[in-house]
Amino acid sequence: xxxxxxxxxxxxxxxxxxxxxxxxxxxxxxxxxxxxxxxxxxxxxxxxxxxxxxxxxxxxxxxxxxxxxxxxxxxxxxxxxxxxxxxxxxxxxxxxxxxxxxxxxxxxxxxxxxxxxxxxxxxxxxxxxxxxxxxxxxxxxxxxxxxxxxxxxxx
Amino acid sequence: xxxxxxxxxxxxxxxxxxxxxxxxxxxxxxxxxxxxxxxxxxxxxxxxxxxxxxxxxxxxxxxxxxx
Numbered sequence: 001x002x003x004x005x006x007x008x009x010x011x012x013x014x015x016x017x018x019x020x021x022x023x024x025x026x027x028x029x030x031x032x033x034x035x036x037x038x039x040x041x042x043x044x045x046x047x048x049x050x051x052x053x054x055x056x057x058x059x060x061x062x063x064x065x066x067x068x069x070x071x072x073x074x075x076x077x078x079x080x081x082x083x084x085x086x087x088x089x090x091x092x093x094x095x096x097x098x099x100x101x102x103x104x105x106x107x108x109x110x111x112x113x114x115x116x117x118x119x120x121x122x123x124x125x126x127x128x129x130x131x132x133x134x135x136x137x138x139x140x141x142x143x144x145x146x147x148x149x150x151x152x153x154x155x
Numbered sequence: 156x157x158x159x160x161x162x163x164x165x166x167x168x169x170x171x172x173x174x175x176x177x178x179x180x181x182x183x184x185x186x187x188x189x190x191x192x193x194x195x196x197x198x199x200x201x202x203x204x205x206x207x208x209x210x211x212x213x214x215x216x217x218x219x220x221x222x
Contacts (some may be wrong), residue, residue, distance in 0.1 A: 005178040006157035019158040020217040026204035036187040
């Protein structure tokens with residue numbers, strides 16, 4: 001739709017026309033502000049917390065168990081240098097392993113994520129349907145925004 | 156030909172005062188739209204409905220997604 005609109009504006013004499021092709025869905029998925037009748041819907045981006053333990057692929061897991069134990073979650077997240085989410089390192093995966101083992105070897109790759117524009121009600125249903133306690137929130141490019149707990153959806 | 160832009164370019168253009176046009180139907184615009192966007196649905200896009208826009212300043216259009 002927007003490419004046709006952009007073309008039409010050019011035919012009407014507009015000199016500098018730009019087409020934000022990813023559109024409203026991209027804007028919403030980034031948790032950016034909006035206006036309108038439904039702009040005030042509570043969305044998961046407002047509840048995402050950035051207090052999860054993170055590490056890179058080559059980080060030795062030495063001390064990771066203690067960091068996870070001190071965090072609100074039972075896992076750490078493995079991210080790339082640009083913040084893209086690569087894997088989840090569960091606390092249970094760390095028992096009895098060599099402390100110099102890199103996170104890459106123990107992580108579960110490609111954890112599922114949700115977009116920041118998901119409404120609280122939608123996420124509550126999604127988590128309950130799957131009996132999950134947390135959701136990872138990412139940007140459309142896969143960059144980690146934060147973690148939302150099931151419990152936080154009811155407060 | 157109109158230049159396709161991504162989020163970073165959009166933000167830069169908006170910071171510079173670009174005009175923003177939501178070409179979705181009025182009801183969808185009413186529910187939720189980008190800040191400062193004006194609504195001119197694609198089916199109503201003509202010389203009259205765009206008369207309030209400045210033809211010499213950048214204008215950005217968007218709809219729902221890639222489709």
